[in-house]
Amino acid sequence: MLKNFLFSIIFFLFLINQTNAKENIMILQLKDGNVKIELYPDAAPNHVERIKTLANNGEYDNVVFHRVIDGFMAQTGDVKFGNSSKDDFNLSRSGMGGSSMPDLKQEFNNLPHERGTLSMARSSDPNSANSQFFICFEAAPFLDRQYTVFGKVIEGMEFVDNIKRGDQNNNGAVENPDKILSFKSE
Helix, strand or coil: CHHHHHHHHHHHHHHHHHHHHHCCEEEEEECCEEEEEEECCCCCHHHHHHHHHHHHCCCCCCEECCEEECCCEEEECCCCCCECCCCCCCHHHCCCCCCCCCCECCCCCCCCCCCCEEEECCCCCCCCECCCEEEECCCCHHHCCCCCEEEEEEECHHHHHCCCCCEHHHCCECCCCCECCEEEEC
């Protein structure tokens, strides 16, 4: 009897853990394939909640990668000016906007900026992250504890590697940029 009870409790805890893990997996659909991303709500709860809200509302769909620097990162997420499907889309303004939600207070953590890390973009104000984020192509330890890490690519980094690069002499600005096709919970 006790053995069955313990087995039931362990099985129940396993199911809860699997459910919690699945709700923190996102799929970023790019032109070449799907990228599976694990979010870190324990490290950056408010940032993860913002990303999930915007993604699940479809606000990242068709948003361009406006700044892509080879050997460093690909930046996207300007839901105000970066949506290529909107009538008022203007590539020169991409990267200057955010969402209609208020800026987030920093949640700097000890997670390293390594290959595949997702981190929030911001201005010089540490509390200015809103909707824009970047994915690191390579380790960038100089960003550690300066920007909020909120997730990491766990499958499909080869598709991130295929994102069109920008002009190194123009801070990575991209002509005819690639875009997010969709970004949703798994």
